[in-house]
Amino acid sequence: MNTIEFISHSANETEFLGAALGKSLNIGDCAALFGGLGAGKTAFARGVGAALGVSDVCSPTFTISMEHEGRIPFVHMDAYRLSSAEEFFELGLDEAFPRAAVLVEWADRIQEALPERRLELTFKEGKGDCERVIVARARGGADALLEKFVCKANVGANCVRPRAVTDRPYM
Ligand SMILES: Nc1ncnc2c1ncn2[C@@H]1O[C@H](COP(=O)(O)OP(=O)(O)O)[C@@H](O)[C@H]1O
Ligand SMILES: [Mg+2]
Numbered sequence: 001m002n003t004i005e006f007i008s009h010s011a012n013e014t015e016f017l018g019a020a021l022g023k024s025l026n027i028g029d030c031a032a033l034f035g036g037l038g039a040g041k042t043a044f045a046r047g048v049g050a051a052l053g054v055s056d057v058c059s060p061t062f063t064i065s066m067e068h069e070g071r072i073p074f075v076h077m078d079a080y081r082l083s084s085a086e087e088f089f090e091l092g093l094d095e096a097f098p099r100a101a102v103l104v105e106w107a108d109r110i111q112e113a114l115p116e117r118r119l120e121l122t123f124k125e126g127k128g129d130c131e132r133v134i135v136a137r138a139r140g141g142a143d144a145l146l147e148k149f150v151c152k153a154n155v156g157a158n159c160v161r162p163r164a165v166t167d168r169p170y171m
Helices: 011-024 041-051 085-090 107-113 143-154
Strands: 003-008 030-034 065-069 073-078 101-105 118-125 132-139 163-168
Touching: 003 011, 003 143, 011 041, 011 132, 011 143, 030 041, 030 107, 041 073, 041 101, 041 118, 085 107, 101 107, 118 143, 132 143
Parallel strands: 030 101, 030 118, 073 101
Antiparallel strands: 003 132, 003 163, 065 073, 118 132
16 A cells, blocks of 8 residues: 545544544654645644644744654644755755654655655645545655554544545555
């Protein structure tokens, strides 16, 4: 299993999905988030933070990187204002990867700077205003992390849980 697609019908469902990932993350894991403005990346990050014991996650658009002390060190980045991977390295932001769980919004801005082993989450518009299609893909051997995440997302009798709708081969 390398790629799986979820449908979310509300910001709450997206947060729930984020929480499933938060429960699965360890130090050294990286979640790279793709998708435009309002796609739900920060909603997802809030859920990740909540599951790690961090309640004040908001978009670090101006500070670019925000570190939180949860169950493990959690670094939340927003690369929107960066223009290249070089800029990311110049700011020394890559130092976080080996010592924290790192979530990067607007990961396309700095794609070359991302660790090879990562979970990619692509947020796309769905039907209507509130539906989002969230595609999770394991890169560079992150398959076990993806499986753990999918398992947590499907566990429990939570009525808002998103459903995995496809299980597609790696593309
Ligand atoms: N299914 C959904 N998932 C996430 N956000 C949603 C959803 N439906 C509506 N929204 C709304 O879309 C916006 C998403 O904002 P945000 O998470 O900050 O996006 P991004 O970080 O990608 O720019 C919020 O206003 C949220 O309430
Ligand atoms: Mg955001």
